[in-house]
Structures are given as C-alpha cells and as structure tokens.
Amino acid sequence: MIGKRVLGIWGVLSAIAGLGVASSASAQPVVGIPHEWQMDFPAPYTPLMVKVEQLHDILLVIITVISVFVLFLLLYAMWRFHASRNPTATATTHNTFLEIAWTIIPILILVVIAIPSFRLLYYGDKAVDAAMTIKVTGHQWYWSYAYPDQGNFTVESRILSEADRVKLKPNQPRLLAVDEEMVVPIGTTIRIIGTAADSMHGWTVPGFGIKKTVIPGRLNEGWINVTKEGYYFGQCSQICGNGHTYMPIAVRALAKPEFDKWVEQKKKSAGLLPTTDVASATPPATR
Numbered sequence: 001m002i003g004k005r006v007l008g009i010w011g012v013l014s015a016i017a018g019l020g021v022a023s024s025a026s027a028q029p030v031v032g033i034p035h036e037w038q039m040d041f042p043a044p045y046t047p048l049m050v051k052v053e054q055l056h057d058i059l060l061v062i063i064t065v066i067s068v069f070v071l072f073l074l075l076y077a078m079w080r081f082h083a084s085r086n087p088t089a090t091a092t093t094h095n096t097f098l099e100i101a102w103t104i105i106p107i108l109i110l111v112v113i114a115i116p117s118f119r120l121l122y123y124g125d126k127a128v129d130a131a132m133t134i135k136v137t138g139h140q141w142y143w144s145y146a147y148p149d150q151g152n153f154t155v156e157s158r159i160l161s162e163a164d165r166v167k168l169k170p171n172q173p174r175l176l177a178v179d180e181e182m183v184v185p186i187g188t189t190i191r192i193i194g195t196a197a198d199s200m201h202g203w204t205v206p207g208f209g210i211k212k213t214v215i216p217g218r219l220n221e222g223w224i225n226v227t228k229e230g231y232y233f234g235q236c237s238q239i240c241g242n243g244h245t246y247m248p249i250a251v252r253a254l255a256k257p258e259f260d261k262w263v264e265q266k267k268k269s270a271g272l273l274p275t276t277d278v279a280s281a282t283p284p285a286t287r
C-alpha cells in the first residue's frame with residue numbers, strides 16, 4: 001500500500017519534472033517543496049540548513065541515549081524492587097555520590113548541547129562578506145523584495161489569484177505559487193534584511209533553514225547562499241491576520257548570468273535603464 005503510494009508520488013514528481021522540461025527549456029525545477037509522506041527535514045539547500053540538520057542529528061543521538069537509559073532504570077527498578085522480590089523497603093534517603101553525579105552529568109550534557117547550538121545561532125545571525133542584500137518586507141498580506149544593490153527596484157509578490165489557480169503550471173504548486181517570485185543568484189552570499197509594514201510576519205523557507213520574524217520598525221538580519229537552481233517555497237510563519245494563510249513565499253534561484261538578465265529586465269521596467277541601446281537622436285538639453 002505504502003510502496004504503491006510512494007511509487008505514485010515518484011510518478012507524479014517525474015511527470016512534473018518532465019512537463020517542466022517540456023514547457024520551456026529554461027524552466028527551473030521545483031526543488032524546495034514539501035512532499036507527501038515526507039519524514040524528517042526537507043533537503044538542505046544552504047550551508048546554514050546543512051548545519052541545522054547536523055545539529056539535529058547530534059541531538060537525536062543524545063536524546064536517544066538518555067531516553068533508553070531512563071527506560072532501562074525504570075524497568076530495572078520495577079523488577080528489582082517489586083514487593084515480591086524486595087518485601088522490606090530500606091529507609092535510605094541520601095547518597096552523596098549519586099546526588100553529585102545526577103547534578104553534574106546533566107549539566108555537562110547541557111554544555112555539550114549548548115556549544116554547537118550557540119555556534120549555529122551566531123553562524124546564521126549575520127552575513128559574512130555578503131555579495132548583495134535583499135530587503136524583505138512583510139505586508140498584510142503579501143511580500144515585497146527590494147534590491148538595493150541592483151538599483152533599488154522592488155518586486156511585489158502575491159499569491160496567485162483564484163482565477164489563475166485553476167490553470168497552474170507545473171512549477172506552481174497550489175497555495176504556494178505567487179505572481180512574482182523573489183529571484184536570487186545561486187552560489188552567492190545574500191544578506192536578508194527583514195522588516196514589516198503593518199503587523200509582524202515570519203519569512204520562512206524551510207529548505208534554506210531561515211525563519212526570520214519581521215517586525216514593523218525593526219530590521220532583522222539573516223543570510224542565504226542557495227546551492228541549486230530552482231523554485232523554493234515557504235509560508236508566513238507568524239500569525240498576522242486573516243490573510244496569513246495566503247501570503248506564501250516563493251524563491252527562484254538562478255545561475256548568475258540569468259540573474260543579471262532578470263535584473264536588467266526589472267531595471268528597465270522600473271525606468272532605471274533606457275529601454276533601448278540606441279542612443280537618443282535628440283540628446284537631453286544641457287543647462
């Protein structure tokens with residue numbers, strides 16, 4: 001049953017991939033998206049998410065060892081001190097060695113957990129040598145992305161309207177697809193500056209390991225460095241009002257030259273560049 005279902009999912013996924021290739025040669029694959037029967041984290045597509053998963057794997061080992069040890073103690077106590085095997089209970093109340101041990105050992109375990117946790121928090125906190133910045137602003141109920149290093153144009157990103165949703169393309173998952181994605185170059189350290197225009201929102205893309213609460217009047221920083229071209233999806237993760245469900249996050253990661261082309265096009269439509277390469281026959285009047 002499950003095997004059949006998994007096969008079904010793979011069938012659908014490969015069909016989607018196939019359609020994506022067929023519809024346009026330059027179409028980006030859908031990469032960062034949850035899938036049915038998913039267990040564990042989404043696959044990591046930034047150095048930060050790789051480290052998040054590594055920390056998770058260490059913690060999983062530690063909590064498993066602790067849980068098995070406590071379970072063993074419980075079962076042993078139930079067996080060893082059962083009334084039939086131990087009819088007269090002792091009046092022991094203190095054991096200095098045990099008390100010191102069960103205080104010190106958990107402290108050491110917490111320190112062992114705290115060191116990589118703090119290291120990871122600071123790793124994700126500030127971008128080091130960022131090549132560019134994108135300012136993310138949460139609105140009720142859409143996102144806008146400003147590109148200050150590319151001429152400061154802004155892209156507004158809204159969920160596809162109900163009318164568009166009936167004819168979704170393969171790279172447009174329902175309730176996650178938007179009219180204009182945030183576009184980023186791959187292999188580039190990008191500083192993400194987040195703020196909000198009205199209420200608090202949460203800019204969260206699971207495949208990137210980023211989850212920034214964005215707050216009006218404040219700037220919060222994070223960074224991404226996407227390793228693979230494609231579409232990535234996330235959702236607002238801060239209850240922000242009745243449109244909270246309908247402000248998905250879609251990111252399109254492109255190779256650097258493709259990204260530069262996209263920037264040129266955006267600059268032109270924002271009036272930041274001349275719309276043609278041909279010099280004007282009538283030069284602007286000089287004072």
Ligand SMILES: [Cu+2]
Pocket residue numbers: 138139200201202236237238239240244247
């Ligand atoms: Cu929101």
